Amino acid sequence: MESLIFYIGVVGNVISVLMFLSPVGTFWTIIKHRSTEDFESLPYVCTLLNSSLWTYYGIIKPGAYLVATVNGFGIVVEIIYVSLFLIYAPVKMRNKTAILAGILDVGFLAAAILASRLALHGEVRIDAIGFICAGLNIIMYGSPLAAMKTVVTTKSVKYMPFFLSFFFFLNGGIWTFYAILTRDYFLGVPNGAGFLLGIAQLVLYAIYMNAKPSINVSNRLEGGCEQESLISSLNYSN
Numbered sequence: 001m002e003s004l005i006f007y008i009g010v011v012g013n014v015i016s017v018l019m020f021l022s023p024v025g026t027f028w029t030i031i032k033h034r035s036t037e038d039f040e041s042l043p044y045v046c047t048l049l050n051s052s053l054w055t056y057y058g059i060i061k062p063g064a065y066l067v068a069t070v071n072g073f074g075i076v077v078e079i080i081y082v083s084l085f086l087i088y089a090p091v092k093m094r095n096k097t098a099i100l101a102g103i104l105d106v107g108f109l110a111a112a113i114l115a116s117r118l119a120l121h122g123e124v125r126i127d128a129i130g131f132i133c134a135g136l137n138i139i140m141y142g143s144p145l146a147a148m149k150t151v152v153t154t155k156s157v158k159y160m161p162f163f164l165s166f167f168f169f170l171n172g173g174i175w176t177f178y179a180i181l182t183r184d185y186f187l188g189v190p191n192g193a194g195f196l197l198g199i200a201q202l203v204l205y206a207i208y209m210n211a212k213p214s215i216n217v218s219n220r221l222e223g224g225c226e227q228e229s230l231i232s233s234l235n236y237s238n
Contacts, residue, residue, distance in 0.1 A: 005181045009066035012174040016070045019167050020077045027081060030088055041085040041097040043140075048078035049104045050136050056113060057129045057186070066178075067187065130186030137190035144168065144197050151204050155211045162205055169198025 023044075030036050051074035058068025082105075085097045112132060116125045147160050172195030179188030 001181070005178065006066075008174060008178045008181065012171070012178055013066060013070040015167060015171045015174055017073060019171055020074045022164060022167070023081065027084055030084060034088055036085055036089040036093060041082065041089065041093060042100060044078055044081040044085065045097065045100045045104055046136070046140055048075065048082055048101070049109060050133070050140065051075045051078055052105065052109050053112065053129060053133045053136065057126070057133055060116075060129065061126050061184075063182070064184070127186075130184075134186045134190045138193060141190075141193060141197060144201065148197075148201060148204055151208055155208055157205050157208050160201060160205065162209075165198060165201035165205055168194065169202055172196070172198050 026039070030039070051071040054071040055068050055075060058064040058066070058071060061067075082097065082101055086094055086101075089097060112129070116129055120128055151157055151160050172191045172193075175191040176188055176195050179185070179191060
């Protein structure tokens, strides 16, 4: 059983790394254009907080080192993404990003860690951090739901690429299986929800992949909705 858990965790790590790296093309475009254009920084700020908390959870929970390693990688990647916003975003977005990162990625993270270290001990500490991680993941699932709404509204899968949806499905499924094997409900609940959302996205893709887009709605969203497919790729828990 221990060997199975290890191999499933390794597979989960590989899939999660691919998902962390999925926005690389977009950020390369940002670097070339020297502008973040209309993209929002909030998903990346939240994913940085999410990865940081899951890394801490993996460190304090015995045997959860695979959770810590992949999210540790996620911290590095998300710091790069947020830094690029601080460099290339317009002044207003740059200031917003700095404030959000300060509040969430520094203030909230430090408060959560200090409170758990000073006031909580043993299993209670692990459960408290696990609850926060699971809750944050569930809140972040509003983004893929928004992308799915866009698909239904425009009758087009342009803003929900197949491979992002497919890896969202795989990531949720493999980590749900890992959570079942390790009896980790904090890991299982958000990833189970992600697995179901992944299935729903693939079903929508099958329905609308050959559908004729709604021209009026599609034209209206052409300039601003591209970010929704990226946001959906950022919502995963490990």
